[in-house]
Amino acid sequence: AQRVTQPEKLLSVFKGAPVELKCNYSYSGSPELFWYVQYSRQRLQLLLRHISRESIKGFTADLNKGETSFHLKKPFAQEEDSAMYYCAPHSDNAGNMLTFGGGTRLMVKP
Amino acid sequence: DSGVTQTPKHLITATGQRVTLRCSPRSGDLSVYWYQQSLDQGLQFLIQYYNGEERAKGNILERFSAQQFPDLHSELNLSSLELGDSALYFCASSVAIHNEQFFGPGTRLTVL
Numbered sequence: 001a002q003r004v005t006q007p008e009k010l011l012s013v014f015k016g017a018p019v020e021l022k023c024n025y026s027y028s029g030s031p032e033l034f035w036y037v038q039y040s041r042q043r044l045q046l047l048l049r050h051i052s053r054e055s056i057k058g059f060t061a062d063l064n065k066g067e068t069s070f071h072l073k074k075p076f077a078q079e080e081d082s083a084m085y086y087c088a089p090h091s092d093n094a095g096n097m098l099t100f101g102g103g104t105r106l107m108v109k110p
Numbered sequence: 111d112s113g114v115t116q117t118p119k120h121l122i123t124a125t126g127q128r129v130t131l132r133c134s135p136r137s138g139d140l141s142v143y144w145y146q147q148s149l150d151q152g153l154q155f156l157i158q159y160y161n162g163e164e165r166a167k168g169n170i171l172e173r174f175s176a177q178q179f180p181d182l183h184s185e186l187n188l189s190s191l192e193l194g195d196s197a198l199y200f201c202a203s204s205v206a207i208h209n210e211q212f213f214g215p216g217t218r219l220t221v222l
Contacts, residue, residue: 034210043114044153044200044213086153099168100145102152 006087006101013077014109021072021104023087033070035061038084077108114214116201122220128189131217135182135203142184143211144176148197159184160207196221
């Protein structure tokens, strides 16, 4: 079955520390992967997608097909990064639904 | 503002009742998605429509139903409500099936 796993429900780091939010997937084919973020009292919004290979707000994510992972990383966390982060792979097979991971709450302490 | 609107913002009702949540997608978006977000379950995909047709189904209960109208707005109907249905219900839209999704602000449903 296609699924996404974000093993950490909560990740707490100090400001300036590196952060890595894990995402593992089991999908057939070659999925396109997204990270969405939800700041407090705001709606979900796209953070980045692997296909564009861009860095948004200092975050990057590399698709590792061997490990079937798409971890989100930032070298120096900021307090404003505190939010819920959702990993969301699409499948490139027509008709497959978008399945979000369970989400990881990142708390960046001062 | 992503352009996706949802009404109402808040809804308080009693067990056994029926409610309808409404979503208007961004202009030009053909696909609409519904999600349920509760504290213990995270973000759960419910159902997706594309240009009026049901496209994909997730963890949607039989007591729940949805539709997308010719003007592309969508409604999510929740019936025989239970306490456990209390959650935030998000609608999202995208241009096509596999594109970036733009989320609405959500409707907070409280079942007493």
